[in-house]
Amino acid sequence: MSAGHEAKISAAGVSVFYGEKQALFDVSIDIPARQVMAFIGPSGCGKSTFLRCINRMNDTIDICRVTGTIAIDGADIYDPKIDPVLLRARVGMVFQKPNPFPKSIYDNIAYGPRIHGVAKAGSQMDEIVETSLRRAGLWNEVKDRLREPGTGLSGGQQQRLCIARAIAVNPDVILMDEPCSALDPIATAKVEELIDELRERYTIVIVTHSMQQAARVSQKAAFFHLGNLIEVDDTERMFTNPRDQRTQDYITGRFG
Amino acid sequence: MSATSLLAIVLILSLIGYFWGRASAAGLKRGGQGMHSIPAYHGYFIALSCGIPSFLLVLIWLATQNTVIDTLLIAGLPAHITDGVETSRMSLILSEIKSIAGGRIFGTPDPALIAAAERYNALRGTASLAMVVSALAVAIAAMSYARSRVSPEFRARNSVDGILRWILIVCSILAILTTLGIILSLVIESMAFFSRVPVFEFLFGMEWSPQIAMRADQVASSGAFGAVPVFWGTIFISAIAMFVALPVGLFSAIYLVEYADKRVRSFVKPLLEILAGIPTIVYGFFAILTVAPFIRDLGTSMGLSVASNSALAAGGVMGIMLIPFISSFADDAISAVPQSMRDGAYALGATKAETVRQVLLPAALPGIVGGVLLAVSRAIGETMIVVMAAGLMAKLTANPLEGVTTVTVQIVTLLIGDTEFDSPKTLAAFGLGLVLFITTLALNIVALQVVKRYRERYE
Numbered sequence: 001m002s003a004g005h006e007a008k009i010s011a012a013g014v015s016v017f018y019g020e021k022q023a024l025f026d027v028s029i030d031i032p033a034r035q036v037m038a039f040i041g042p043s044g045c046g047k048s049t050f051l052r053c054i055n056r057m058n059d060t061i062d063i064c065r066v067t068g069t070i071a072i073d074g075a076d077i078y079d080p081k082i083d084p085v086l087l088r089a090r091v092g093m094v095f096q097k098p099n100p101f102p103k104s105i106y107d108n109i110a111y112g113p114r115i116h117g118v119a120k121a122g123s124q125m126d127e128i129v130e131t132s133l134r135r136a137g138l139w140n141e142v143k144d145r146l147r148e149p150g151t152g153l154s155g156g157q158q159q160r161l162c163i164a165r166a167i168a169v170n171p172d173v174i175l176m177d178e179p180c181s182a183l184d185p186i187a188t189a190k191v192e193e194l195i196d197e198l199r200e201r202y203t204i205v206i207v208t209h210s211m212q213q214a215a216r217v218s219q220k221a222a223f224f225h226l227g228n229l230i231e232v233d234d235t236e237r238m239f240t241n242p243r244d245q246r247t248q249d250y251i252t253g254r255f256g
Numbered sequence: 257m258s259a260t261s262l263l264a265i266v267l268i269l270s271l272i273g274y275f276w277g278r279a280s281a282a283g284l285k286r287g288g289q290g291m292h293s294i295p296a297y298h299g300y301f302i303a304l305s306c307g308i309p310s311f312l313l314v315l316i317w318l319a320t321q322n323t324v325i326d327t328l329l330i331a332g333l334p335a336h337i338t339d340g341v342e343t344s345r346m347s348l349i350l351s352e353i354k355s356i357a358g359g360r361i362f363g364t365p366d367p368a369l370i371a372a373a374e375r376y377n378a379l380r381g382t383a384s385l386a387m388v389v390s391a392l393a394v395a396i397a398a399m400s401y402a403r404s405r406v407s408p409e410f411r412a413r414n415s416v417d418g419i420l421r422w423i424l425i426v427c428s429i430l431a432i433l434t435t436l437g438i439i440l441s442l443v444i445e446s447m448a449f450f451s452r453v454p455v456f457e458f459l460f461g462m463e464w465s466p467q468i469a470m471r472a473d474q475v476a477s478s479g480a481f482g483a484v485p486v487f488w489g490t491i492f493i494s495a496i497a498m499f500v501a502l503p504v505g506l507f508s509a510i511y512l513v514e515y516a517d518k519r520v521r522s523f524v525k526p527l528l529e530i531l532a533g534i535p536t537i538v539y540g541f542f543a544i545l546t547v548a549p550f551i552r553d554l555g556t557s558m559g560l561s562v563a564s565n566s567a568l569a570a571g572g573v574m575g576i577m578l579i580p581f582i583s584s585f586a587d588d589a590i591s592a593v594p595q596s597m598r599d600g601a602y603a604l605g606a607t608k609a610e611t612v613r614q615v616l617l618p619a620a621l622p623g624i625v626g627g628v629l630l631a632v633s634r635a636i637g638e639t640m641i642v643v644m645a646a647g648l649m650a651k652l653t654a655n656p657l658e659g660v661t662t663v664t665v666q667i668v669t670l671l672i673g674d675t676e677f678d679s680p681k682t683l684a685a686f687g688l689g690l691v692l693f694i695t696t697l698a699l700n701i702v703a704l705q706v707v708k709r710y711r712e713r714y715e
């Protein structure tokens with residue numbers, strides 16, 4: 001770990017099974033606070049699976065079983081006392097394909113605060129909506145059309161709307177699963193810029209297929225291969241001087 | 257020769273044509289010719305060319321033969337019989353001639369009629385012979401013409417395609433024409449009804465007692481054809497049915513899609529489908545033999561008076577019938593909401609119930625509404641259950657324990673027994689039928705539109 005950053009998330013011996021099939025093998029990793037950590041690796045290597053362990057989204061898949069421990073701020077999130085519903089308010093998630101609800105832009109943002117009782121309707125809610133949209137860099141584009149459906153926005157705007165929606169419940173951690181893979185280059189650049197700004201307030205974990213993106217947005221990188229975590233390092237060091245042969249092969253494009 | 261055996265012969269001729277065409281084309285091919293179409297298509301071409309025209313000829317012949325013979329018969333009758341006779345009397349004369357011709361002679365008929373009967377038999381004999389001869393002639397002529405076209409260049413494959421296209425077009429036109437015919441007859445009979453009872457009185461009148469309005473002088477004065485109580489009965493029973501079917505169907509769909517695991521789902525879904533396959537008359541039995549007595553006993557024990565054919569029993573059982581209908585539509589609609597919507601809600605920390613209520617149901621609403629509208633239209637048109645379990649007396653009541661009658665029940669009772677087709681009583685059935693038809697048609701159109709728009713949204 002580089003100096004000055006305590007571990008926000010710390011996983012120890014995490015294995016994941018889909019029915020009989022093991023998808024993740026004994027993964028241990030520390031994810032530092034207020035930085036961007038990129039998960040890279042060939043598809044099917046378990047990046048999304050591990051990401052979904054961090055907000056217990058895997059609980060929604062019947063056949064999925066998780067062993068090992070993951071602690072956020074030192075508290076085990078798989079402790080039976082932890083309510084996964086509340087956990088997910090602290091650990092937001094943004095998906096591969098933008099998935100705004102078929103509701104108005106305003107209601108998309110207000111949805112989280114409403115169900116968690118953070119704010120009632122009215123000026124308090126208006127404020128949360130505005131702050132979230134501003135942080136997601138979307139406010140100026142949508143401030144005159146908050147009552148229009150969120151599904152009417154462009155792909156890139158939709159994805160930033162989803163980020164704003166996640167921010168609205170005031171999380172510590174934001175998980176992003178290939179957030180730009182459905183976007184064009186310009187929209188991608190905007191989202192990457194946004195990620196860089198969000199790093200000030202949030203701990204961010206991003207799964208990405210693109211080496212360039214990992215290099216642009218992340219400070220730390222973790223390389224997964226066939227369900228194993230191969231190496232974790234500063235992004236720059238990993239890309240210039242990987243320790244493992246498989247990492248080297250992947251980064252130089254020999255497979256993936 | 258009967259028409260059936262004639263058609264059998266035409267069929268055999270077609271078969272022969274098929275083998276003939278195939279064999280001749282195969283011969284050409286063996287002779288080293290490059291054929292446009294494979295031999296079988298030449299066979300099909302000959303078979304179709306030979307069979308279809310003579311088949312149509314026979315059909316048209318059978319349809320027109322009687323009218324033609326009747327006209328000829330009447331034209332041949334001596335003046336002392338036909339003079340000054342109106343149409344209805346003439347048809348009586350014709351049927352007398354035909355029964356004489358069939359050997360059923362009563363009393364001593366006019367010798368002119370006996371002569372006519374003989375002519376009738378002769379005409380029929382000639383007609384049937386002419387039909388056989390012309391049908392076979394057409395078949396054979398068409399076959400040899402088609403055979404003459406068999407050649408290497410002949411595009412039998414495309415021609416067969418063209419013929420098949422025409423067959424398909426004709427069939428769909430037939431379907432449309434039948435529908436139009438049904439609508440037309442409904443409209444015409446309704447017109448006849450509305451010329452006796454004003455539309456306004458029918459649609460807005462509060463008094464319905466068609467059985468006593470048998471005499472013409474009673475109709476207008478008594479106002480017996482005010483259909484509001486009948487419409488009310490239909491609306492009331494349908495509402496009760498939806499009151500049962502909507503929550504049960506919707507909730508079971510939600511359970512099946514969102515909560516049940518695969519094993520439960522694979523067990524419950526077929527069960528619901530069985531419910532959908534039960535004939536409505538069985539539901540009718542269930543209503544009168546089980547549900548109605550149960551409700552009556554229950555009501556009596558609570559000191560209420562319950563009619564033996566209460567709206568509650570009929571509507572409740574109809575509701576049970578509609579459960580699988582609603583549940584399968586809701587199931588489809590909820591399943592069609594993309595998984596990413598659920599993920600989005602769960603990732604924000606929504607519970608399962610919140611996700612269902614706030615995200616899935618709103619997204620699935622158009623599909624569910626479409627299903628509900630179709631179910632309402634089924635409820636309105638449902639006949640058997642209400643004929644068995646609802647009442648006959650039109651009553652404007654909001655008490656579900658009393659009996660009410662419905663549009664469909666009234667149509668059935670109006671048409672049973674007295675079949676004098678120009679009394680207002682029987683014609684009223686067509687008026688009711690027209691209203692029923694327009695209502696369900698409108699509901700179906702709206703429902704399908706809603707469902708369609710919804711489908712477009714996620715594809």
Ligand SMILES: Nc1ncnc2c1ncn2[C@@H]1O[C@H](COP(=O)(O)OP(=O)(O)O)[C@@H](O)[C@H]1O
Nearest residue numbers: 018023041042043044045046047048049050061
């Ligand atoms: N819902 C699921 N059910 C069964 N197997 C799954 C499921 N999700 C992922 N897997 C399996 O787990 C492995 C890792 O998948 P995933 O985490 O999606 O990979 P990545 O995101 O790195 O491409 C793959 O072999 C995949 O087939």
Ligand SMILES: [Mg+2]
Nearest residue numbers: 047048049177
């Ligand atoms: Mg993935």
